[in-house]
Every structure is written in structure tokens, then in C-alpha cells.
Amino acid sequence: MIQAALATGLVGLSAWAVATFPRSVVVFLLFQGSLLFVYLARIPRWLRTALLALALLVLMPVLGHFNGYYLEIATQVGIFVALALGLNIVVGLAGLLDLGYVAFFAVGAYSWAIFGSPHANIMFGGGFPLAPGWFYAFLLVGLLLGAGTGVLLGLPVLRLRGDYLAIVTLGFGEVIRVLANNLDKPVNITNGPKGITPISRPPVPFDVPYAEAFYFLVLLIVVVVVLVNRRLEDSHVGRAWEAIREDELAAQAMGVPLVRSKLLAFGCGASFAGIMGVVFSAKQVFINPESFTFLESIGVLAMVILGGMGSIPGAVVGATVVTVLNLQVLKGFSLWLNELKNAGVVVLGYNLADLPTQLEPAKYERMIFGAILVLMMIFRPQGILPVRRRARELGTP
């Protein structure tokens, strides 16, 4: 009862605080923290659902009016939550370390980028971009393309041992990036490093502004992905994946079809990335190969590891924490440092104006990802919100 009041109060208070101080990073972090509290608190199920729905469906878009950047962050978080959930199937459930996951995201993104912009005219003569309404059809195309690429990659490599598989998927991710960078000749498919623009945005009902529209679209997809993930986890396929992860030989002896299950994991994981790729390209209006580097793959991996391999709430929390760290905390710190520098503040006898100009804290996302991976592996390999079975396996040293 106390917790219920506390949860409701926290959400309301922090939302009010964000509306009052729309520029404060700390306050927005508090708002996110209150949502986590709602999830973890011992409160009736209906209240939890109601509070989360209220926060995500009403409060977040309203807060977006006070500070539009927050809505952008929320949308980005949503995109990465879907990616993390997809990778979670491959890494967390099936135990296959995929280091080239962003390749599937790229495939989806380029599918809509090419046909949703005038770029396709170069290959097919005329008639492009497709009407914006096609965007919704391309969500399906992205899903199928992602799944297809996943299966295609999976077919040859699934016989490999775990660590080799990791390196091969890494190589595959790099191959996709090099292709995206260089397939502007002999036939211009990707327009090389210059990227593709302008990419059509989908038509929106009721003239909702694009920022809100994309937020709700991403939210809808995330909800669907979470539901699919939960159903998969408890299905016979999910059980098969976990059996493979724990012991391949034993699983095979029990009649689990190894190759088919692994392919299914690759395909399922990749399909989420494919859909989100389509959304991403429409949201950004411009894409180039820079958005699909190895760094992104590792970022998504860090989200899954942080939350806990195989854990759905873990993937959601991990994706949120890492994205917010990147987009808000690092950048906020960078801006803050710059302000201090310009003001010539002196700390412990050292004038901050003398700080090296090349020192940009916003650029250190690799350090964050790296530190997350190492620290989690050493101190808490089961993640911050572990599933029970993983906690038993990895928790006690």
C-alpha cells in the first residue's frame, strides 16, 4: 500500500519536475528512474500497468512539449530497446554471440532508404520515391529482409564453435558496412559514404507532429516486440534455445533440431532489427554507413549484457541506461565542461580554460561500452535484472 502510493507519487512528482525544469538532465533521469521503480515495486498488477501506460502514453508526449529533445531521446531508446530485445534472443536465449548484429539493422534501413527516396530512380529509371504510404508495407519488407539475411548468414556459420561464430559475425558486419560504403559503383545502390537522402516519412493520421508520431510508432513496435519475446521465451522454441545454450550435445540427444533452432534464433533476432531499420531511416530522413558500424553492434551487446543475458526487462533497462548515458549524460557532461572552460573556472589551482581542446567527453562511448562489458563480466555476469536460471548459473562464483 505504501509502495503503491510511493510509486504513484514518484511518477507524478518527477513528471511535474520535468515540466518545471525542462532543461535539467538530472530531473529527466529521475523520471526514468521512477518508471523503473514502478516496475520493481510490490504493487498490484493493474496499478503497475496503469502507471506505465500513463507515463508512456500521456506523460512522455506531454513532456516532449516542454523539451522536444526528450521525446527524441525516448524514441531513440525505443529503437535500441527493440534492437536489444532482438539481440537478446540470439545472445541471451540461444547463446550465440553475434557481433555483427547492426548489419540487419542496416539491411532494413537501406531497404526503405533506397525505395523511399528518389535514389531508386538511378537503378530502375523512374517512378520513385514510392508513395509515403508504402512505408507501412516496408515495415513488413524490413522484417522479412532482416529475417532472410539472418537465415542466410546463419546457414553457413552455425556449425562453428561459439568464439569462432562471434568473429565470423563480426566479419560479416564489416562486410556489410564495406559494401554500403562502396556500392556506389559499378551500379549505384547505396550511394557510398555520402548516404541517401531525402527519405520519405510515412503519412500520419490526424496530423500528429512527426516527433510524436515516430514516438508512438516506436512504442507500438516495442510493445509488440516485448509481447512476441515473452511468448517466444515460454514456447517450445524458446525452451529449445535455452537447452542449446546450456548444453548443445544434451539438447541434440533430447531431439532438439540444432540447425533449425539456431536458424530460427538468428532469423527472429534479425527481423526485429530489420523493422527498426525501416523506422530509423524514415525518422532520420538521411542515412549513411556511419550509422551501422561495429561500434553500434557492441553498443547493443553492452545493453544486453548490462541488463542480463536472456532477460526481457533486463534488455529494456539496459537499452535505456546505455542510450541515455550516451545521448544525455556524456553530452551533458561535455557541454557542462565546455561552459566551465569558457568561463575559465579554476579547480584546485588548475584553470579549466587550459584543458586540451581535443578532450571531448561526448566522444568516449567506446570507453563506456568497454567498461560496461568488462565490469559486468567480472562482477555481475548475470546482469542487473537477471532471469532466475542465469542468476543460478552465473551468480555464484
Added chain:
Amino acid sequence: MDLPLLVGIFPQVFLDGLILGFMYALIALGYTMVYGVLEFINFAHSEIFIVGAFVGVEILLGMRAAGWLEALPWPLVLLLILVAGMAGAGLLAVSVERIAYRPLRGAPRLIPLISAIGVSFFLQDLIRLVESIWRNAFNLVYPTMDALNHRFELTETIDVSVKSLVVIAAALAMLWALHALVNRTKIGTAIRAVAEDQAAASLMGIDVNRIISLTFLIGGAMGGAAGVLFGVQYGLINPYSGFIPGLKAFTAAVLGGIGNIPGAMIGGVVLGLLEAFAASYLSLLTGGAFGAEYKDIFAFSVLILILIFRPKGLLGEIVRERA
């Protein structure tokens, strides 16, 4: 197609490939030795390699600032930065093992690998942080030494610089030294024993942890030497430029049969040659449709194909899969 041109550039391409190949071979040794002993891919080895290059450039820049670079004979300078690069990279490798890998020994296979990936990323930005504070720049250029840049013109189309010869000579010397160390000394026997069976080795009175540290030291030092040679040969380095050569060196190690020291050398040279030929001939053979930018794809395709069709590599794998 211009046949005389294709034939004409052949020796030059071969030479370039050879240099690249020896570089890969030196880096690949680090991967292969660690894999031989721990069955673990030391993903951070590419950063250990580039740390060697940074130690080298820092010493060179310091010496230039002090005016020693012109005063001292170049072989001495080169020897100095090689030793320093080896020491720096070797010690870093040992500390990385101590901090990030040893606590995870015995954990499921993917756990230390993920930790190693983390170390790799962390080190990249750590180098950047240190150099940004220290020099306010992290793209560094190796100071040139005139004697090293002298080129011998063998024919009209082929020339070879002193530094290329130095790179090849240094790489060969180090490969020979390592081979001798592993095969003819007591320490080498201990390393091979630990690779064969850790439990049995420890029963024979070998300090397994010490040997593992030593393996990282030697592998790291080889990587550091490769880093210094890389800087001397190609000039420009940044904290991220170790990653791709590292990945290719790993490919070389797999190509030769991972865990197999002569295999790493052969794999490195083969991959270097393949890449040099792909880079020069792909554009000529396809009429400019596909150019040198596909050489990376070429290397990765080799990796994927080898792993799929002959995972033992050219010379076969020494280590067996754990049951």
C-alpha cells in the same frame, strides 16, 4: 586488359604483400600463443599492438624534441623504440590478463571473450584520452628518419626502401627468436606443456599462472614490435588503427591453424600477399568496377571460408576442442 602492366607491377606488389604479411605474422603470434594456452581469443590484442606503436612514436617525438633524433645513429634509435614498444605492449598484455581475464578463468566460454571485447574498446578510448591530455592530438605521425626513407631503385618500376628491408629483417629475426624460445628452451617446453594439459603441467611443478602471464608477455611484446614496425612503415597512427590489422592478423592465425606458431607465420604471409594482390589487381582486372577498397572484404571472406571449410587451418590445429 594490359598484360605488360599486370606483369610489370608483380614484383612490387609481391614485396608490399610480403612486408604486410610479416607484420600480420608478428601480430598473429600473440593471438595464436594465447589461444594455444587458454583456448581463448584475446580480442584486445589489436589494441596491445597499437599501444606498441604509440610507445614508439612518443619516444621518437621526445627524442626529436631533445634533438637526439639526428645525433644518434638510426639503427640505435630503431632498436630503442622496438625494445620500448615491446616492453610497453608486453607489460600491458600481462596486466590486462591479470585484471580482466584471470578472474574469469573457468567461466563459460563466451564470458572471457566478451570481457576481452570490452577491454579492446576501453583501451581504444583510453589511448585517445591519454594522448588528448598529453599532446592535445591523437592522430600521430611518426617522425621520419631520412636514412630509413632512402629508396633503392631496382628497376624502373620496382623500388624498395630501407625501412621495408628493416621491417622484413626485424620480423624474421623475431620470428626466429620466438621459434627458438618455444622449441629449444626450458621455458618453451613449459609453455608447450601448459598448452597441452594445464593440470598435468602443474603436477609436474610448472607454475601455470606464471607461464600464462609469460605467454601474454611474449605475445604482447611481439604485437608491440609489430606496432612499432607498423608506425615506421606506414607513418600515421591513431587509437583506432589497430583494430582492422588485428582482425586480419587473427584471420592469419586461423588461416595457419590457430594455436600453431609456424602456422601463424605462414598464415600471415599468405594473407598479406593475398591482400596486396587483391588491392592492386582487383581494379585492373575488373576495369575499375571494384577497387582496392574491397581488400578488407577479401580478408574477411578468407576468414569465413577457412572457418567453414577447413577450421583446422592450413597446418592444422594443435589444440583440440574441449569435451
